[in-house]
Amino acid sequence: MAQRTQPCAFCGTPFTTNHGRKIYCARKCACAAMNAKHGKHTTPRPKVCLLCGExxxxxxxDGLYCSVDCSQRANRLRRAPVITSRECPACGKEFTGATNRPVYCSLKCxxxxxxxxxxxxxxxxxxxxxxxxxxxxxxxxxxxVKFGRRRAQKLGSPHPLTQAQWQRTLKRANGVCFYCGATESDLTLDHVVPPCRGGAHSEGNTVAACSSCNCSKGGKLLIEWRIRKGELTWRTHRETSKVLRA
Incomplete structure (x- = not known):
């Protein structure tokens, strides 16, 4: 198609084109004509700020706020948690809390x-x-240790042996049996006064003993066990007791 010169349908400026349907000299004029046709304004109208009302x-x-400060404050308000009343699913207690917070009334729950x-x-x-x-x-x-602790708690013992105390006892023993002095890698827990004889499951009544001494002593008192082994007699025991009392 041959070129022709014609005036712009919006601004009237003459322009040359070889397109039969082109009636505007530039895209800007085409957009302005479209806005005018549909009743749209090329410049924004005055508005009222949704936050401060200015x-x-x-x-x-599409601007909604008069300044960056109002826009940021509005965003903070939208993100602010909503305080509601609810029931704790763990204990059933009624409490107030934010909707975007955990649903329990306390750290314990x-x-x-x-x-x-x-x-x-x-x-x-x-x-x-x-x-x-x-x-x-x-x-x-x-x-x-756990079994003795449970039994001591049932009997009302005030200070049952803990794992930390037992480890401290093993460290002091350094692999040596409390009774016979033999060296053994796997020492066992033994009560000097057995629980069946009224002994407490406490640090002061437990020692690290080899498995042989532990099994041999069983539920006997230390003096009974030593007499049975022949290491001590009742006569020697009585004489020793008199010396200690004197």
């Missing part, structure tokens, strides 16, 4: 709920660990 002319047609959720997983891991370690000396020692 009148302003936005830089963009949150910990208890997590403990309940992971109970089965912990039991499974305990069973697996027990199967792998039940024949080791360390496991047997821990079991002895």
């Amino acid at each position: 009148s302003f002319t936005p830089l963009r047609k 949150r910990t208890a709920a997590r403990y309940d959720r992971t109970a089965e997983d912990r039991r499974r891991k305990t069973r697996e660990w027990t199967q792998l370690n039940k024949h080791t000396a360390a496991y047997k020692q821990q079991s002895a």
